[in-house]
Amino acid sequence: MARNRPYTxxxxxxxxxxxxxxxxxxxxxxxxxxxxxFGELRRRIPGVTxxxxxxxxRELESDGLVHRxxxxxxxPKVEYSLTDYGRTLELxxxxxxxxxxxxxxxxxxxxx
Amino acid sequence: MARNRPYTxxxxxxxxxxxxxxxxxxxxxxxxxxxxxFGELRRRIPGVTxxxxxxxxRELESDGLVHRxxxxxxxPKVEYSLTDYGRTLELxxxxxxxxxxxxxxxxxxxxx
DNA sequence: TCAAGTACTGACTATATTGTCAGGTACCCA
DNA sequence: TGGGTACCTGACAATATAGTCAGTACTTGA
Numbered sequence: 001m002a003r004n005r006p007y008t009x010x011x012x013x014x015x016x017x018x019x020x021x022x023x024x025x026x027x028x029x030x031x032x033x034x035x036x037x038f039g040e041l042r043r044r045i046p047g048v049t050x051x052x053x054x055x056x057x058r059e060l061e062s063d064g065l066v067h068r069x070x071x072x073x074x075x076p077k078v079e080y081s082l083t084d085y086g087r088t089l090e091l092x093x094x095x096x097x098x099x100x101x102x103x104x105x106x107x108x109x110x111x112x
Numbered sequence: 113m114a115r116n117r118p119y120t121x122x123x124x125x126x127x128x129x130x131x132x133x134x135x136x137x138x139x140x141x142x143x144x145x146x147x148x149x150f151g152e153l154r155r156r157i158p159g160v161t162x163x164x165x166x167x168x169x170r171e172l173e174s175d176g177l178v179h180r181x182x183x184x185x186x187x188p189k190v191e192y193s194l195t196d197y198g199r200t201l202e203l204x205x206x207x208x209x210x211x212x213x214x215x216x217x218x219x220x221x222x223x224x
Numbered sequence: 225t226c227a228a229g230t231a232c233t234g235a236c237t238a239t240a241t242t243g244t245c246a247g248g249t250a251c252c253c254a
Numbered sequence: 255t256g257g258g259t260a261c262c263t264g265a266c267a268a269t270a271t272a273g274t275c276a277g278t279a280c281t282t283g284a
Binding site (some may be wrong): 012013017019046085091093096 | 115118122127128129130131133158175203204207212215216223224
């Protein structure tokens with residue numbers, strides 16, 4: 001989104017971190033449904049492509065929000081989970097998620 | 113951002129509404145500093161162009177979050193303020209803003 | 225031997241969002 | 255007559271973000 005650093009307000013910074021098309025959903029899935037494998041995430045997020053999922057996971061990881069655990073097996077197994085830091089974000093995100101949930105119909109109706 | 117409707121979760125819907133580059137800042141300004149004129153907003157948000165400000169204000173208005181009051185004067189005077197609906201969003205956004213504020217340094221350091 | 229599952233990578237393309245720039249109306253002040 | 259203020263609009267260009275598609279390595283099951 002080509003955000004302006006230094007940020008004008010905390011909100012700006014937070015949305016920068018969580019603003020990708022699938023990031024909020026990933027965070028929500030990982031909090032709600034525990035550690036998940038790559039393929040599980042892909043199947044649970046309808047419409048996401050492998051490429052975008054990898055890319056967003058990498059970003060969330062380098063932001064320290066998500067932990068990636070690779071098991072050296074064949075076939076490969078990789079598990080993603082929230083870090084403690086990630087959980088603090090999930091917590092801060094919850095009221096917004098509730099707001100969106102409560103106003104979903106209105107948002108879908110008015111937001112072109 | 114070409115979001116997916118119907119939304120996967122409330123968070124998705126909420127970020128769709130608040131995800132523009134300057135929208136969160138506008139909402140925050142209007143809540144924090146009361147009704148503001150167009151020019152006041154522009155001066156308070158460093159880096160925003162008139163075009164983007166108008167565009168985002170129009171979207172926030174058509175989403176029912178912001179109220180636009182035009183005074184038929186010369187020179188023109190237009191005041192923007194939050195609607196009640198907009199205030200509920202601001203409220204839901206606050207924990208996220210606090211999170212961003214608290215972790216600003218970390219975000220700036222890690223988020224490329 | 226061929227297909228399928230697993231977790232990816234990378235080149236290329238498409239779309240969405242943002243920015244630049246010029247202009248437009250109406251008035252006041254010098 | 256020429257600025258300055260105020261609130262915009264629209265054409266066009268630039269950038270950012272997302273999507274498509276092919277391909278990797280290895281192994282199990284048919």
